[in-house]
Amino acid sequence: MMLDNPASKYQPFVAVDLPDRQWPSRRIESPPQWCSVDLRDGNQALIDPMDLERKQRLFDLLVKVGFKQIEVGFPSASQTDFDFVRSLIEEDKIPDDVSIQVLTQARPPLIDRTFEALEGAKNAIVHVYNATDPMFRRVVFGVDKAECVQIAVEATTRIRQRMEAAPATQWTFQYSPELFTTTEMDFAVEIVEAVMGAFEPTPEQRMIVNLPATVEVAPPNNYADQIEWFCREVKNRDALIVSVHPHNDRGTGVAAAELTLMAGADRVEGTLFGNGERTGNVDIVTLAMNMYTQGVHPQLDFSNITPLMREVEYCNQLPVHPRHPYVGDLVFTAFSGSHQDAIKKGMADRRAHPEARWEVPYLPIDPMDVGRSYEAVIRVNSQSGKGGISYLLEQEHGIELPRRLSIEFSQVVQEVADRTGREITSTMIYQAFADEYLARNSPFALFGHRLSSEPDSPRVSVEATIEERGERRVIQGEGNGPLAAFIKALAAAGHDVEIIDYHEHSRGQGADAEAIAYVEVRIDGKAVFGVGTDESITSASMKGVMSAINRYLLTQAAAPNVTAESLAVTK
Incomplete structure (x- = not known):
C-alpha cells in the first residue's frame, strides 16, 4: 500500500552545488563515441540469454549499423561469453576499425581469464569496475573508502601489466x-584520479572513465550537473574520454544522455531500443534519431529500421513496442481526423516544394529516411475524419475527392467504422466508395452515346441510350459541350437536373489510365454527388450524372411517406 507520507521512507536526491552551470545553454552539434552494450548489459537482462548464433547475428547487425565499439560479453563470468569472444577473434569476424569491449570485475583471477579470452585481438577495450556508492560499500562489500580505492588501483595495475x-x-x-x-x-x-595514477593515461593515449547512472534515481538535469562538475574538478581531463551509461528507471534515460552530452560527456554506452536491466538502458536508436532530427548525423545508419527492429526482436526474443519512438509500427501513423487533415495538407505542400526543409505536421522526420513508406502514415478508424479518408483514396487508389464530396463520403466511412468497431483499411474505404458512387446504375443507366457538332460551332449534339426503370430509350439534346448537351437531353426527356460543380482527372497511367468525373447536381432543390469512371472523360461525366440521379432516388425511397410517383425525376 502506498504511504501517506513517502518522505518517511524515501529520501530525495542530493543536488549538485553548481550555480554557474553551463550545459543548459549548449546544443549537441556532433555525435558522441557510441558503444553498444547489447551483447553484455542487454543480454544479461534477457529472460533467455542469447546463444552463440543469436549473438553473432546481433554482432553483425551492430557492425552494419556502424558501431565502432561493441561490448561483447563478460568472458570471465560466462563460458558462453568466453567462447563467443574466442570465435570472433579466431574466425576473424571483427572488422579492423571495430574495437570489442569486455567487462571484468576487479579481481585478479577474473582479470587473467579476461585476457585469455582476448588473446590475438586487434583492438580491445578492457572495462573494469567496482562499486563506489556508500550503500554498496557498507551493505554489500563491507569496505571503507580507502579499501574501495585500493581495489580499483590494484585491478588497474594488473590490467596495465597484462596489456604491456x-x-x-x-x-x-x-x-x-x-x-x-x-x-x-x-x-x-x-x-578516478587514483586509477589514473596507476594507469597513467595521456592526451595521446587516453583512458575511458565511464560514469554510470547504474540506477536512475534523480532527474536528468542532476546527472548533467554531476558530469559538468566532474569534468571541471578531475585532474588531467584531457587524458580522459568521459563516458556515460544511463539507465531508465525513472523513464528519462534518453533525456539524461542528451543533457550529459551537453555537459561535456564524450561517449555513450547503451542498447538498441533500450533493452536492459529493470526498465532498460538508454535507447541509442532514439538518442541517435533525436540528433538526426536536429540536423546532426549520428554516424549510425538506421535507413532500414523495420528489418533492423525485426532482427533485434529475434535476437532478444522481446518485442519492440508499437509506439516506440521512430521505430514502432504505429509511430508514423495518425488515426485522429484533425491530425490526418494536417498531415494531408503538409504532404501536399511538400510535393509542391520538394526542396524545402522538412515541415510536415505531426511527423518529426520523413518516414522515408528510415525506410518506411507513406502507406501507413494515415489509417482510419472511428476517430478519423475526411482528411485521412481522402489521403488514402488519393495515395493508394488515385481518387482525388473534391472537398464537399470528401465531407459527404466521410460520413459513409464513419458509419462503417462505428458499425464494425475496428480499423478501416484502404481496401475497405475504396470498396465503400465504389458501392456508394460507382455501382449506382439503377434505376437509371447509360448504355452509350454519340456526339456530333458543326464545324466552327461550340454547340454539341448528343444522342444517348439510357435505361430507365428497365426500359431502354434514346434521348437527345444540344448544348455548349457534351455534358451540357446531355443535361439538355435529360431535361427534354422530362428529367430536370442542374449541374452545381464538376471535377475530373485521369486515374492511372499509360494504357490502363481511365477518367474519373465527380459531378454535383441539384435535383428538386437537393444537392447530391455522383461519380463516374470510363476510358472516355465524356462517358465518365455522363455516368457521374446518372450516379447522382440514382443516389437521389435511393435517398427519396428511404424517406418516410414516399409515393411511387415521387420517385420520378421530372420537371
Missing part, C-alpha cells in the same frame, strides 16, 4: 566507478 605483456593488441583501458550518480562526488573524483 601483449603489445600486438591495440588496448584501451576503461574504468567505471559503479553507481557513480549515488557516489559522493568528491570521492568519485578521488577514486
Whole structure:
C-alpha cells in the first residue's frame, strides 16, 4: 500500500552545488563515441540469454549499423561469453576499425581469464569496475573508502601489466566507478584520479572513465550537473574520454544522455531500443534519431529500421513496442481526423516544394529516411475524419475527392467504422466508395452515346441510350459541350437536373489510365454527388450524372411517406 507520507521512507536526491552551470545553454552539434552494450548489459537482462548464433547475428547487425565499439560479453563470468569472444577473434569476424569491449570485475583471477579470452585481438577495450556508492560499500562489500580505492588501483595495475605483456593488441583501458550518480562526488573524483595514477593515461593515449547512472534515481538535469562538475574538478581531463551509461528507471534515460552530452560527456554506452536491466538502458536508436532530427548525423545508419527492429526482436526474443519512438509500427501513423487533415495538407505542400526543409505536421522526420513508406502514415478508424479518408483514396487508389464530396463520403466511412468497431483499411474505404458512387446504375443507366457538332460551332449534339426503370430509350439534346448537351437531353426527356460543380482527372497511367468525373447536381432543390469512371472523360461525366440521379432516388425511397410517383425525376 502506498504511504501517506513517502518522505518517511524515501529520501530525495542530493543536488549538485553548481550555480554557474553551463550545459543548459549548449546544443549537441556532433555525435558522441557510441558503444553498444547489447551483447553484455542487454543480454544479461534477457529472460533467455542469447546463444552463440543469436549473438553473432546481433554482432553483425551492430557492425552494419556502424558501431565502432561493441561490448561483447563478460568472458570471465560466462563460458558462453568466453567462447563467443574466442570465435570472433579466431574466425576473424571483427572488422579492423571495430574495437570489442569486455567487462571484468576487479579481481585478479577474473582479470587473467579476461585476457585469455582476448588473446590475438586487434583492438580491445578492457572495462573494469567496482562499486563506489556508500550503500554498496557498507551493505554489500563491507569496505571503507580507502579499501574501495585500493581495489580499483590494484585491478588497474594488473590490467596495465597484462596489456604491456601483449603489445600486438591495440588496448584501451576503461574504468567505471559503479553507481557513480549515488557516489559522493568528491570521492568519485578521488577514486578516478587514483586509477589514473596507476594507469597513467595521456592526451595521446587516453583512458575511458565511464560514469554510470547504474540506477536512475534523480532527474536528468542532476546527472548533467554531476558530469559538468566532474569534468571541471578531475585532474588531467584531457587524458580522459568521459563516458556515460544511463539507465531508465525513472523513464528519462534518453533525456539524461542528451543533457550529459551537453555537459561535456564524450561517449555513450547503451542498447538498441533500450533493452536492459529493470526498465532498460538508454535507447541509442532514439538518442541517435533525436540528433538526426536536429540536423546532426549520428554516424549510425538506421535507413532500414523495420528489418533492423525485426532482427533485434529475434535476437532478444522481446518485442519492440508499437509506439516506440521512430521505430514502432504505429509511430508514423495518425488515426485522429484533425491530425490526418494536417498531415494531408503538409504532404501536399511538400510535393509542391520538394526542396524545402522538412515541415510536415505531426511527423518529426520523413518516414522515408528510415525506410518506411507513406502507406501507413494515415489509417482510419472511428476517430478519423475526411482528411485521412481522402489521403488514402488519393495515395493508394488515385481518387482525388473534391472537398464537399470528401465531407459527404466521410460520413459513409464513419458509419462503417462505428458499425464494425475496428480499423478501416484502404481496401475497405475504396470498396465503400465504389458501392456508394460507382455501382449506382439503377434505376437509371447509360448504355452509350454519340456526339456530333458543326464545324466552327461550340454547340454539341448528343444522342444517348439510357435505361430507365428497365426500359431502354434514346434521348437527345444540344448544348455548349457534351455534358451540357446531355443535361439538355435529360431535361427534354422530362428529367430536370442542374449541374452545381464538376471535377475530373485521369486515374492511372499509360494504357490502363481511365477518367474519373465527380459531378454535383441539384435535383428538386437537393444537392447530391455522383461519380463516374470510363476510358472516355465524356462517358465518365455522363455516368457521374446518372450516379447522382440514382443516389437521389435511393435517398427519396428511404424517406418516410414516399409515393411511387415521387420517385420520378421530372420537371
